[in-house]
Amino acid sequence: MVAKIIDGKAVAQHVRAQCREETAALKARGVTPGLAVIIVGDNPASKVYVANKVKACTEVGLHSTVYAFAADTPDAEVEAKILALNADPLVHGILVQLPLPKHFDAKRVLAAISVDKDVDGFHLYNVGALAQGETVFPPCTPYGVSKMLEYENIPIEGQNVVVVGASNIVGKPMAMMLMQRDATVCICHAKTRDLAQFTILADILVVAAGVPNLILPQMVRTGAVVIDVGINRLPDGRLVGDVDFEGVRQKASYISPVPGGVGPMTITMLVHNTIQAARRQAELAEG
Numbered sequence: 001m002v003a004k005i006i007d008g009k010a011v012a013q014h015v016r017a018q019c020r021e022e023t024a025a026l027k028a029r030g031v032t033p034g035l036a037v038i039i040v041g042d043n044p045a046s047k048v049y050v051a052n053k054v055k056a057c058t059e060v061g062l063h064s065t066v067y068a069f070a071a072d073t074p075d076a077e078v079e080a081k082i083l084a085l086n087a088d089p090l091v092h093g094i095l096v097q098l099p100l101p102k103h104f105d106a107k108r109v110l111a112a113i114s115v116d117k118d119v120d121g122f123h124l125y126n127v128g129a130l131a132q133g134e135t136v137f138p139p140c141t142p143y144g145v146s147k148m149l150e151y152e153n154i155p156i157e158g159q160n161v162v163v164v165g166a167s168n169i170v171g172k173p174m175a176m177m178l179m180q181r182d183a184t185v186c187i188c189h190a191k192t193r194d195l196a197q198f199t200i201l202a203d204i205l206v207v208a209a210g211v212p213n214l215i216l217p218q219m220v221r222t223g224a225v226v227i228d229v230g231i232n233r234l235p236d237g238r239l240v241g242d243v244d245f246e247g248v249r250q251k252a253s254y255i256s257p258v259p260g261g262v263g264p265m266t267i268t269m270l271v272h273n274t275i276q277a278a279r280r281q282a283e284l285a286e287g
């Protein structure tokens with residue numbers, strides 16, 4: 001079996017076309033969806049991602065502003081900016097690019113973002129809502145993966161899903177989201193003994209560990225759907241995921257590539273969430 005490659009860029013374009021229509025409709029009502037991005041320090045990867053986010057906003061017709069702070073900025077200054085953005089009616093979504101420099105209490109910073117503007121879905125309220133199946137802003141990366149599966153008509157109910165990686169921004173919300181859709185979910189992490197005994201059971205394998213070549217063909221069931229969330233820059237400059245792409249594609253039924261897989265979807269779902277935020281805030285304001 002040779003896998004079908006899930007073209008994340010194409011799925012992203014499809015979702016962005018819908019986003020453009022919704023944005024045009026909001027603009028006709030006098031509302032331009034606006035995103036504020038806060039970036040602290042000068043992590044080169046973060047700069048690339050933020051630039052991609054701004055580009056996607058512009059492409060769809062959203063307004064976006066980047067607030068860049070030096071790495072040694074006091075927490076209080078960043079929190080004050082968040083509070084000002086919470087109160088700004090032209091800003092509908094607020095995103096704090098992670099990771100923050102070490103001296104920051106990231107949890108505290110994220111908690112300062114208004115729940116109604118938390119387009120990343122990282123606020124504790126939104127995390128709790130996701131656990132109860134009522135989320136307002138699904139976190140962008142797991143949301144993007146769900147959209148990719150939906151676009152390819154891949155069933156989720158009753159499927160064995162194995163998520164490799166248990167972070168708050170990818171692994172945990174991914175597992176929660178697919179469990180809500182009635183998959184049987186297993187979460188693996190760095191202390192999992194014999195990863196392969198779990199991955200081999202997966203009908204859908206989602207990998208978000210940040211370890212190149214973590215997933216080899218012998219760890220994958222023939223016909224499995226393999227979604228590679230990992231982003232790794234190799235010493236030679238190449239960008240790769242966590243999956244041995246050439247090996248695993250000989251065995252899987254579907255596989256998502258890196259680049260051009262989950263990455264473009266993450267950015268697109270951020271745009272989508274910002275439009276939803278603008279719509280909701282406009283409806284509240286209009287009463």
Ligand SMILES: NC(=O)C1=CN([C@@H]2O[C@H](COP(=O)(O)OP(=O)(O)OC[C@H]3O[C@@H](n4cnc5c(N)ncnc54)[C@H](OP(=O)(O)O)[C@@H]3O)[C@@H](O)[C@H]2O)C=CC1
Nearest residue numbers: 165166167170189190191208209210229230231262263266
């Ligand atoms: N494409 C996209 O849009 C996005 C891509 N990413 C990428 O996805 C990857 C994961 O990101 P993120 O979740 O933020 O990363 P974190 O570093 O926060 O979490 C990594 C997770 O993977 C687990 N892990 C690490 N090594 C192994 C291993 N050898 N076997 C099994 N599990 C392992 C860790 O386990 P433990 O908990 O035990 O430490 C942890 O749960 C990164 O490459 C990142 O760049 C992230 C966000 C968006």
Ligand SMILES: Nc1nc(=O)c2c([nH]1)NC[C@@H]1CN(c3ccc(C(=O)N[C@@H](CCC(=O)O)C(=O)O)cc3)C=[N+]21
Nearest residue numbers: 048049052096097098099120140259260261263264266
């Ligand atoms: N508050 C916050 N929200 C996030 O959503 C968030 C974050 N912090 N911190 C870091 C991770 C990582 N992330 C990516 C987004 C896009 C690509 C992306 O566009 N990838 C392209 C390639 C990009 C490149 O060329 O480097 C692709 O896979 O095709 C990758 C990774 C969002 N994250």
Ligand SMILES: [Mg+2]
Nearest residue numbers: 179180181182
């Ligand atoms: Mg259920």
